[in-house]
Amino acid sequence: MDTKKMAIIATKGTLDWAYPPFILASTAAALGYETQIFFTFYGLQLVRKDLSVLKVSPLGNPGMPMKMPFGPKWFKSINWNMPNAIQSLIPGYENVATALMKQTIANNGVATIPDLRELCQEAEVKFIACQMTVELFGFEHSDFIDGLEYGGAATFFEFAGETDICLFI
């Protein structure tokens, strides 16, 4: 039987959107898929050496529940959604939301992004960074983890054209 293949294009650079590509890629690898992720535009943040750049913003995101990860049950069930105009005025709002999200992640036994990324690498998921956006955003190769390959759209198609599953995230 031929090995199944999956390709993902990762385009988003926030803590929440870092999950789908790494969860799907690590699981695909566990299921025996040959897997590749192409990181482009904001997705490049997911392959930075320093992952503390990943944050989550409730601003302009009505789908995001704002619940506290600590305290008694009645307190944790309160949804602290507030108007965008107020969110935007509070200094450090994203940092607080990110810290709360990380606590919620830990409370639920969900893997951290550094862990998931490492699991992908251990499972030999191939990471390709878009060279054009690396230059466009003024990054250096030294900003990124080792083991990355750098390429363009044609590089992506070389593998993507033979895949069973191809996702844009």
Added chain:
Amino acid sequence: MNFDKELDARGLNCPLPILRAKKALAEVASGQVLKILSTDPGSVKDFAAFAKQTGNELLSTAEAGGEFTFFMKKK
């Protein structure tokens, strides 16, 4: 049921139980049995799907008090 290795994936959420099981299966020989403990309700369907796709055999699934026990035989 007899088993050759045990994996405690309690408290872990998707996709960690599957990823840990994959790793644990790599450490046993073909035909040997891995026992897996999990608290993730999603892992019931996930382990069935994992077995179907990888060819490892899911010998049994049991639930007691919110804890799931799986026995999986390596291909």
